[in-house]
Amino acid sequence: MTPPPTPLLNHRVVVVVGKGGVGKSVISGGLAVAASRRGKRTVVAEMNGAETMAALFDAEPVGYAGGELAPLVHAMSIRPADAIEEYLLRMLRFRILYDVVFGNRFIGPFMNGVMGLSDLISMGKVMDLEWNRTDGSHSADGDAPHTWDLVVVDAPATGHGLSLLSSPQAMMDITRVGPLFNNARMIRDLLADRARASVLLVTLAEDMPVTETIELARKLEERVDVGVAGVIVNGVPPALFPTDAAAARWPELAARGREIGSLAAAAVQDAERLLRDRQRADGHIERLRSELGLPLLEVPLLNRRDLDAEGLATIGQHLEPWL
Ligand SMILES: Nc1ncnc2c1ncn2[C@@H]1O[C@H](COP(=O)(O)OP(=O)(O)OP(=O)(O)O)[C@@H](O)[C@H]1O
Ligand SMILES: [Mg+2]
Structure with a gap:
């Protein structure tokens, strides 16, 4: 199957989305390890205050301040409340903005709840990570090198992941002018830039996750101006036969096995x-292929006990064709 037009590591931001529990965090971690092995300084931004990355690396939680989990691999947990506080404190017109947005008892809950202000500010933090420079400055076009070569966003499950990605446009539609509008537009432009940002869909090769992935891909296309690199089909059971010839021999082998005795018959049944x-x-997988015109990449089911930093490196190796 053809890989995405742009290798994943050529982007500066890769947003990993998908149904709950399909392996978004494992794929995010695997991508980060693979990137680090190519010398890229990588940060995994866990959205909505999630803290799974540290556990995968068998490390202490890193919180909003973030921390190193492996050489060249960092993570941070983007807690919306922390991101909003940081954003407001940095704003020049902090007081005015605060009064306008949160001080107003009619607008405040509306912005936060309906308009997804936390989603917008959390995405703003992602943009900030992309901007971060080694001299401590933050800007889209600074002189110092970037602090992070790659920002991997481990998004929340389907619906919330979608609202996270559509929050910039939603805020632009409602505000039209002002600081929040300008911020939202910059985030929207970052996502819309096919060279800089990309979305990676993750699914399992199972009925419900595939249905949800097809719907998610369609909604993304309708609602968000962002490039989709493709679909990672995670946790695929291993193929039993290395070649077609080996597979062709199986029926006869199985028939003989059943005749030998109960032990061999049980082995045949397992196989x-x-x-x-x-x-x-x-x-x-075939359904995904026919319903979505997107590149697909299979990542095998590993032994769960092995899903530590080394396991993530193995996952990363399976992502190689797309790097
Ligand atoms: N390829 C794989 N092989 C074996 N186990 C896997 C694989 N991918 C994920 N898992 C396991 O499946 C579980 C879910 O994975 P993960 O936490 O990455 O999913 P998620 O999509 O991030 O979930 P959530 O929506 O809750 O954030 C974990 O226990 C993880 O260790
Ligand atoms: Mg997760």
Whole structure:
């Protein structure tokens, strides 16, 4: 299958989205490790205050301040309340803005709840990470080198991930002018820049996640101006046979196995269950392929016990064709 037009590591921001529990964090971590092994300073931004990355690396939680989890791999947990406080404190017209947005008992709840102000400011923090310079400045076009070569955004599950990505446009539609509008526009422009930002969809090769992924891809296309690199099909059961010839020999082998005795027959039964799992997964992958015209990449199911920093490196190796 063809890889995405732009290698993932050529982007500065990769947003990892998908249904709850499909492996967004594992893929984010795997991508970060793969990037670090190519010398890229990488930060994983965990959205909505999530703190799974540190646990995957067997490290202490890093919080909003962030911290290093492995050489060249950092993570930070973007808690909306912290991001909003930081944003307001940095704003020149902090008082005015605060009064306008939060001081107004009619507008305040409206902005926060309906308009997703926390989503917008959290995405603003992502933009800020992209801007960060080694001389401590933050700007889209500074002189000093970037602090981070790659920002991986580990987004919340489907619906919230979508609202996170659509929050800049939503805020622009409602504000039309002013500091929030300008901020929202800069974030929207970052996402819309096909060279700088990209979305990576993650799914499992199962019925519900595939259905949700197809819907999510369509909604993204309708609502958000952002490039989608492709779909990572995570946790795919291994293929039992290395070649077609080996697969062709199986029916005869299975028939003989059943004749030998109960032990061999049980082994044949186990193998056939694995074969069926794989066939089912292939069916779901085929559905993704036919309904979405997007590049697909399979990442195998690993032994869960192995999902530590080394396991993430293995996941990263499977992402190689897209790096
Ligand atoms: N390729 C894989 N092989 C084996 N186990 C995996 C694989 N990918 C993910 N897992 C396991 O599946 C579980 C869910 O993964 P993960 O936490 O990355 O999902 P998520 O999409 O980030 O979930 P959430 O929506 O809750 O943030 C974890 O226990 C993880 O270790
Ligand atoms: Mg997660």
